[in-house]
Amino acid sequence: MSRSLPRPLRWGVVSTSAPAAGTSHIADAAPESLCAREPHVPADRLVAEMVPPPRFQTARFETYVPDERQPSQAEAVRVLSGFAAGLGGAHAVGTKRRFFGRKPAAPQGPRGIYLDGGYGVGKTHLLASLWHATPAAPEHKAFGTFVELTNLVGALGFQQTVRTLSEHRLLCIDEFELDDPGDTVLVSTLLGKLVEAGVALAATSNTLPGKLGEGRFAAADFLREIQGLSAHFRALRIDGEDYRHRGLPEAPAPYSDEQVAKAAYATEGASLDDFPRLLEHLAKVHPSRYGALTDGLTAVCLTGAEPVPDQSTALRLVVLADRLYDREVPVLASGVPFDRLFSEDMLKGGYRKKYFRAISRLTALARDAAPLVSERQ
Known part of the structure; x- marks a missing residue:
């Protein structure tokens, strides 16, 4: 499935707003109303549109400005640049699965990078930079929020989501936060399947992977799933104040x-x-x-x-x-x-x-x- 870089999209939004009487001297028509919009997003476009959003279309490692007082920011650029360079070459695990029909051995050790830090330290900029720097065609790498990922499973079904994303070189997940036990089990299982298929992972959050869900639901009851998620990632801490x-x-x-x-x-x-x-x-x-x-x-x-x-x-x-x-x-x-x-x-x-x-x-x-x-x- 071919994809273009981020752009404004017309998603079949239904709007019922109409010009207000007596306002033509101010504008050609009355403003839109969000309350009058009923958007419908076709399921077959969900994967195709999993690219960095417009704000981060031009994000690159070179345009990230580390705070000199926070060495972890420059270190994050160095680690992520190396991670992107290491994703070149053939998608070996996926190739083996297709041509020989055998289940490949699961990769040893973390298969992803987890960017942890406070809001406003540039995590999404770095995640988008990783997406752009990864030497693969846009259709072989995906970028989306945690909400968009869980919605993709809801639209395509679990098995089809696994098959679709397994052909990717990289999956970037922004705003990774688990708000309920169902999401914990779902995402843990999905990422395990993708790692097994050779997909590299990268995620951002304000919470370390071993602490996901803490304070929001009975995390102790789902400790195995949470620890399973953590095992897929190398945590990379990014310190600093809100750049905004x-x-x-x-x-x-x-x-x-x-x-x-x-x-x-x-x-x-x-x-x-x-x-x-x-x-x-x-x-x-x-x-x-x-x-x-x-x-x-x-x-x-x-x-x-x-x-x-x-x-x-x-x-x-x-x-x-x-x-x-x-x-x-x-x-x-x-x-x-x-x-x-x-x-x-x-x-x-x-x-x-x-x-x-x-x-x-x-x-x-x-x-x-x-x-x-x-x-x-």
Whole structure:
């Protein structure tokens, strides 16, 4: 299956928004509404689109800027460069399976690299750089988030997913976090099959592989599966502070509802939604489709941002923030600041690293959105 590099896609998004009366002097049409979109992602395109997202299309080891105060960052570039170079040559294990019909011996030792570190140290940049540096055609390497990987299994079935990904040289998994026991068993089994087939693995997370699931479910009951996952990876720690805010001014304060609405009408390709209503709509769309939900947007404008009411809603918002960040879509909002979207209990719980990542990314996108107001008002 041939694939192209990342690009904006039209995923069959259904939108029912219509121009608002009396707004033609501001824009040609009313803004889009995320709540009016019902994206449908064909299963046969899921693997074909497993490539680095637009934000990381040009990511390379050469463009990663290590913090001189954090030697582990430069070391990560060195280790990953060597790992990529070692993936050249024939896909020997897969070839042996096809031509001789015998089950090959499982490789000894870790077959992958696991990038562990706080949010904002450049893990996704390095993961995308590894994908680009690996000497294989795009159709022989895959890049996706953990959510996208589990969704692929749901769409294709376990055995077909194994057969499809077994032909790959490399599988990169971003935001690797296990939120329930079912995912633990599923991914452990899948990665074991892929390693057996000779596929190299690389993953990013904020949690060491032996600690996945800790604080979120009864990890002790699934210790064997978690330890099995850990055995596939060499953990590579990356220290440092969040580069998105290193030396930059504070994020802009929330705007008024009127400012947000005017900016949305004046910005071609922008969406405009009430924040609480958007949270309700997210519950009706599978998180694997949140990327398609934002397809083609130049900005997301939200009125009435307020603290999220519960953990399930908060986790959906995290996924949306990740997809917006991947696609470099600015976010303009009124209401509470983004660092007040999640409660103190949430920021102290098992998902705290996800919430801090979302705050970091939304803050960066809010900074990107500031010119939408200053240039037009």
